[in-house]
Amino acid sequence: MDHFLYRDGQLMAEDVPVAQIAAQVGTPFYVYSSATLLRHFALFDDALSGIDHLVCFAMKSNSNQAVLKLLGDAGAGMDVVSGGEYMRAKAAGVSGDKIVFSGVGKTADEMRLALEGGVRQFNVESEPEMEVLSAVATSMGVEAPITVRVNPDVDAKTHEKISTGKKGDKFGIPIERASEVYARAAALPGLKVVGIDVHIGSQLTQLEPFELAYNKVRELTKQLRAEGHEIIRLDLGGGLGIPYAQASNEAPPLPTDYGAMVKRVFDGLDVEIEIEPGRLISGNAGLMVSKVIYVKDGGDREFLIIDGAMNDLIRPAMYGAYHDIIPVIEPAAGTEQTPYDIVGPVCESGDTFTKGRHMALLKADDLIAFRSAGAYGAVMSSEYNSRPLIPEVLVQGDQFAVIRPRPTFDEMINRDTIPEWL
Known part of the structure; x- marks a missing residue:
């Protein structure tokens, strides 16, 4: 469920017309719904009610400060995978004892940063990382709480680029080596073993792989x-x-079903449960809104050329990902539809969002919205082709605010420096 619905023929972001935001902010832009973010966090929190737990938002899906503060104030912890994400979590007011530090390539500087600022635990991914963390913690005279990430060799039945729990994936240590790795951890100074970590992939649509791993x-x-x-x-x-599609045959499990499975599997074990949802909290909480620049006759097809591009939303180009795309002005019932190849202005054939997508007839200056763009959208964007990063907007009820402005060309260009000797 989300809070982007048509009302009186206008696509609304909660109680704000999307067209109104476009008129004030310019296109393309991302817009997030506070109500959707909070609702999805609450679904996970409620699903684990009755057991000791912490829901840590996976910041890699959306790391905007306003989003983090909104969720942090609601009680969420944070799952970070870099020093920069750690600093963002702290800047958003999240205390160190609610920050979990994951990732396969933590540096000594990142470890030191988290130990100085406070951290709930490090999810250690390898023995070399464990040894570096031991040395850093010992040099600081502190103890680093750790879990060891185990790779259970479970097929998550998801896209190969977001599978993380099969043999051959770069994540964790083989589960069959857990005894010797934990023995090594217990012998190293400066480390305190507190638990076990596992993560098998992203965009799972079945509970079976989770249950097998758990x-x-x-x-x-x-x-x-x-x-x-x-x-x-x-x-x-x-x-x-x-x-990712409103009328999709793919119906992922509900958080309530997931929570019931977790409770069943770990019943009687007397452990605290941490989970790290990202996409399910932020994905459907965001749209990317773009404007049609041209409708181009390509002979055997029509191209809808829009001002959003692969550098703004790279998922279709990178993963072949599907996004539901809808007009901001609701078409009348029975309106004629036509197939479009929807493409951006970047100088790459890969800058194609979809091919042959049937939509109501569109023309230059019409607005369209990409659904389910709140996760892995803005965080993966770039300035390729020297296109400024697009704004992010947060809506709450009938009010909205720009939470990341679009940089000017001067601001973008002036980040470069030219040596005096040139």
Whole structure:
């Protein structure tokens, strides 16, 4: 569910007409719904009610400060994968004891940054990382709380580029090596083992892979406790998918079903549960709004050339991802539709959002909206072709604010420096 609905023929972002935002902000832009973000966070939080838990928002899906503050104030923790994300979480007012530091390539400087500012735990991904963290923590005279990320060799049945829990993926240590790796962790100074971490992929549309992986983690918990390790916390990662099309046959499980499965699998284990949803909280909470520049006759097809491009929303070019695309002005019932190839202005054939998409007839200056663009949209954008990053807007009820402005050409260009000797 989201809060982007037609009302009196106008697409609304909560109680604000999207066309009104476009008139004031200019296109293209991202717009996020506060109500949708909070509702989706609450769905996960409620799904785990009755057990000790923390829902940590996966910031890699959307790291805008306003979004982080909104969720942090509602009680969310944060899952970060870089020093920059850690600093964003802190700047948004999230306390260190609610920040989980994940990622396969943490540097010593990032470790030091988190230890100085406070961190709930490091999800350690390898033995070399463990040894560096031990050295950093020991040099600072502190103890670093850790989980070890295990790779359970479970097929998440998702896109190969977002699968993270199969043998051969770069993430975690093979689960069959867990005993020796945990023994090494216990022997290193400056480390305190607190739990186990697992994450098998993103955009999962079935519960079966989760349950298979979680059952392996349950057995590992018992084994490690028998070997003398204190396992008080299980970080189960994120990955629950969303439907990218309004009329999709793909219906991912609900957070309530996911929560019931988690409770069933870990019943009686006496552990705190952490989960790290990103896409399901922020995905359907955002639109990318763009304007038609030209409708071009391509002979055997019509091109809808818009002012949004692959540098603004790269998912279709990078993953072949589908986004539902709708006009901002609602077409009348029975309106004729025509197939369009919807493309951007970037000088790449890959700058194609979709081919042969049937839509109501459109013309120059008409507005369209890409649904489900709140996750992995703005965070993956770039200034390719020297196109300024597009604004982000947050709506709450009948008010809206720009939460990341569009830089001017001068601001973009002046970040470069030319050496005196040139």
